[in-house]
Structures are given as structure tokens and as C-alpha cells.
Amino acid sequence: MEDPLKQLPEILNNGRMKNISFKEEHRQKVLQKTRELNRPPAPKSWLYHWFHQSLSLALGVAFIFIFIQFAQSTPPKADEQKDAVQMVKIPYANQAILTKARHDMRNYHDVTGIDAYQKGDTLTVHIIFPDNLSRDDQIDLTKSYLKEVSHLTMNEPYEAQDYLGALWNYVNVKVYTAGSTDDDMLAARLQVEFGFDSLGSIDKKEGILKWERISDNNQHLKGNVQ
Amino acid sequence: MKIIPKTGGQEFFSQGLSQEEWLIQIMELYEDKVIRLAYTYVKDRKLAEDLAQEVFVKCFVHKDNFRSESSVKTWVYAITVNLCKDYLRSGWKKYIHVIDRLGKSKQSSAMTPELTIVQKSEHEALADEVLKLPLKYREVILLFYYKELSVNEISQILHKKEPTIRTLLQRGREMLRRKLEKGR
Numbered sequence: 001m002e003d004p005l006k007q008l009p010e011i012l013n014n015g016r017m018k019n020i021s022f023k024e025e026h027r028q029k030v031l032q033k034t035r036e037l038n039r040p041p042a043p044k045s046w047l048y049h050w051f052h053q054s055l056s057l058a059l060g061v062a063f064i065f066i067f068i069q070f071a072q073s074t075p076p077k078a079d080e081q082k083d084a085v086q087m088v089k090i091p092y093a094n095q096a097i098l099t100k101a102r103h104d105m106r107n108y109h110d111v112t113g114i115d116a117y118q119k120g121d122t123l124t125v126h127i128i129f130p131d132n133l134s135r136d137d138q139i140d141l142t143k144s145y146l147k148e149v150s151h152l153t154m155n156e157p158y159e160a161q162d163y164l165g166a167l168w169n170y171v172n173v174k175v176y177t178a179g180s181t182d183d184d185m186l187a188a189r190l191q192v193e194f195g196f197d198s199l200g201s202i203d204k205k206e207g208i209l210k211w212e213r214i215s216d217n218n219q220h221l222k223g224n225v226q
Numbered sequence: 227m228k229i230i231p232k233t234g235g236q237e238f239f240s241q242g243l244s245q246e247e248w249l250i251q252i253m254e255l256y257e258d259k260v261i262r263l264a265y266t267y268v269k270d271r272k273l274a275e276d277l278a279q280e281v282f283v284k285c286f287v288h289k290d291n292f293r294s295e296s297s298v299k300t301w302v303y304a305i306t307v308n309l310c311k312d313y314l315r316s317g318w319k320k321y322i323h324v325i326d327r328l329g330k331s332k333q334s335s336a337m338t339p340e341l342t343i344v345q346k347s348e349h350e351a352l353a354d355e356v357l358k359l360p361l362k363y364r365e366v367i368l369l370f371y372y373k374e375l376s377v378n379e380i381s382q383i384l385h386k387k388e389p390t391i392r393t394l395l396q397r398g399r400e401m402l403r404r405k406l407e408k409g410r
Contacts, residue, residue, distance in 0.1 A: 004352055004406075005352075005356075005367065005371045005399070005402070006371065007349070007352075007368075008352070008356065008368075008371040008372045009371070009374065010351070011349045011350075011352060011353050012262070012353055012372055013262075015349065015350060015353055016353060017262045017265065019271075020258075020261055020265050020271055020274060021257075021258050021261065022253065022257030022258055022260070022261045022275070022278055026257075026275055026278065026279055027250075027253055027257070028282055029279055030249070030253065030279050030282045031246065031249070031250075033279070034245075034249060034285050034286045034287075035246075037283075037286075038245075071259075094287065133265060167325055178297070226352050
């Protein structure tokens with residue numbers, strides 16, 4: 001039996017494809033399209049050129065302005081940059097000690113805020129007390145804090161510290177009084193009603209923190225914390 | 227008018243014709259073949275006309291891409307097939323297809339499918355069933371039987387291996403046979 005599909009060209013060409021043909025108008029359309037493709041682009045109007053040049057000029061001026069602004073902005077001073085880098089790079093062990101001491105002081109003593117930071121091998125501490133605290137109490141609390149730091153520092157095994165940076169050799173303590181606040185960052189902006197600086201050193205071998213008040217001339221005190 | 231070979235190869239492109247003359251001759255040779263091939267894909271006369279025009283524009287634009295590995299006929303058919311498939315894949319086609327189906331569903335209520343089939347001749351039924359085949363079988367059947375291309379030429383046009391084409395042909399024929407037997 002003959003394959004009916006072999007008749008398909010005849011069936012389709014004499015059937016539904018009979019009226020489907022490519023007419024002259026289609027041919028002309030194709031030629032028209034191809035001529036358009038080959039045609040060189042029409043010259044741009046003066047308005048286009050004016051707009052294009054104005055835009056280019058405006059962008060150029062804006063770029064130069066931004067560049068000048070950028071060049072004029074002063075780079076941060078080298079010292080400030082160095083301080084910032086050092087403050088960020090507090091060794092892990094020292095940071096842990098500071099956190100623990102601050103936590104203990106806030107929980108077990110009446111201290112509003114403690115802000116401590118390290119620069120080189122020197123620890124600087126700002127303690128903010130509530131304003132109703134007597135000065136003697138403030139000094140006692142400062143001793144407690146120094147003692148806490150001292151104990152924590154002594155307990156830290158030094159072998160483990162090799163790669164974590166140097167521990168503090170000196171302790172500078174600045175004490176401020178202020179109203180009650182939970183925000184440690186306010187310390188930098190608070191007015192100092194009265195204050196005293198302590199300069200101390202930690203004897204790592206003996207486990208002793210020695211400290212000396214170097215301001216507040218009325219009471220020039222010395223002390224040891226063990 | 228200059229005569230060009232019907233199954234021209236590279237020599238077809240090096241006869242010293244101007245670009246427009248070349249295009250006119252290509253159109254004279256393949257215009258009806260292309261439009262009818264396009265129709266088998268899109269099943270719409272107007273669309274087939276538009277697509278055929280696009281095919282010749284593409285031939286003109288990509289004239290330099292022609293490689294003498296295949297015949298001009300295969301090259302033109304491949305462009306037609308690709309363009310039609312691109313159209314069928316496009317979102318616009320899907321939109322038109324939905325509108326078309328909605329329109330047809332309203333029209334079909336006047337005549338039952340059974341009555342429609344009875345009124346058609348066997349030849350019309352065959353053509354109908356071929357055009358209703360899924361695209362992958364339909365295109366192979368039509369290129370083989372309607373365009374009378376060899377399996378090798380079809381494999382070049384569709385970028386498929388020859389055994390794949392043979393399998394698709396076989397399955398298409400089987401599917402068609404079952405449908406025609408069912409319709410009797």
C-alpha cells in the first residue's frame with residue numbers, strides 16, 4: 001500500500017497552500033527594508049548637536065567640580081589616624097579584661113559608666129560616678145576598679161598572650177563625676193567638675209599594681225593594690 | 227536576467243551580482259517555498275507573509291555568514307525554521323494564541339467536531355492531522371514529505387543528528403497513522 005504521506009506536497013499545494021504565495025508587494029517591502037538598512041544615517045539636526053554639546057559641557061564641568069571638591073577635602077591627620085588604628089587593635093585578652101572589669105563595676109558597685117581604651121602599652125580609664133557620691137567613695141571605687149583590672153591581668157597566662165599583644169605596663173586613670181547616665185560615650189563630652197589623674201604601673205611578676213595620684217594637689221596619695 | 231543554479235553553493239554567491247540582484251534571485255527561487263514552510267509553523271497566512279519577508283531580509287543581512295558546507299536551499303530553510311521557532315517562543319505569540327483560542331472556541335459551537343471530520347475529504351483530513359502534530363514531529367514530517375528534503379538536509383536545518391531525525395520521522399508517522407485510524 002502506498003504511503004499516503006507521499007502525496008502530501010500535492011495535497012497541501014493544491015489545498016490549503018494554494019492561495020499562499022509571496023506577492024509582488026511583499027517583494028517590494030523586502031527590497032524597501034534592505035535599502036533602508038544600507039542607507040547612511042540622516043544628518044543630525046542643529047538642535048541635536050546643540051543639545052549634545054551642552055550636555056557634554058555640563059557633564060565635564062560637573063566632573064571637574066566634583067574632582068576639585070574631592071581634592072580639597074583634607075585627609076585626616078596622620079596622628080589621629082594612628083590613634084584610631086591603635087584603639088581598634090586592642091588585643092583580645094586586654095579587651096576581655098576591660099569588659100569583665102566594666103561588667104563587675106556596673107553590677108557590684110555604684111558606677112554609672114566606664115570608658116577604657118589602650119594606646120600602645122598604656123591603659124587610659126575614664127570612670128563616671130553618680131553626682132551624689134562623695135569624693136572618698138569615688139577614690140575607693142577607683143581603687144576597686146584598678147584592683148579588678150590588676151587581678152584579671154595577673155590571672156591571664158602570659159604564654160597565651162604572645163600573639164595577642166602586650167599587656168599594659170602603665171595605667172592612667174582619669175576620674176570624672178557626672179549625673180546618672182547609661183551612655184558611656186557621653187564621657188567624652190561631659191564637663192569635668194573635678195578630676196584626678198592616677199598614673200600606675202603593673203608589676204607582672206609580683207602581681208602588684210602600683211599607682212600614684214599625679215593631679216589634685218591637695219591630696220597627693222600613693223597606694224598599692226594587690 | 228541572469229540564471230543561477232537551483233541548488234547553488236558557494237558559486238551562487240560569486241557571480242558578480244549586485245546585492246539587490248542577488249536578493250531578487252533568492253526571492254524568485256524560494257519565495258513560495260519559504261512562505262509555505264512558514265505557514266506550516268504558524269498556521270496563519272498573514273503571519274507567514276510577514277515572516278517570509280523577515281526571512282529574506284535576514285538572508286540579505288547575513289549573506290556573508292553562508293558557508294559552502296550546505297546548499298543555499300538548506301541555508302534559507304534553516305533561517306526560516308529558526309525565525310518561525312523564535313516567533314512561536316515569543317511572548318507576543320503566546321498572547322495571540324490565547325486570543326485565537328478564545329475566538330475559535332466560540333466559533334466551534336456551531337458545528338460538532340464529528341460533523342466537521344465527516345465533511346472533510348480524506349486528503350484534507352491528512353493535511354489537517356499533519357498540521358496538528360506536535361511541532362517536533364510536524365516539522366520533520368513536513369520537511370521530509372512536503373519539502374522533500376533528505377534526512378541529512380533536515381539534520382542540518384534542525385541541528386539534530388540523523389538518527390534523531392529518523393526516530394522523529396518514525397514516531398511522527400506512527401502518531402499520524404493512529405490519529406487517522408481513530409478518525410475513520
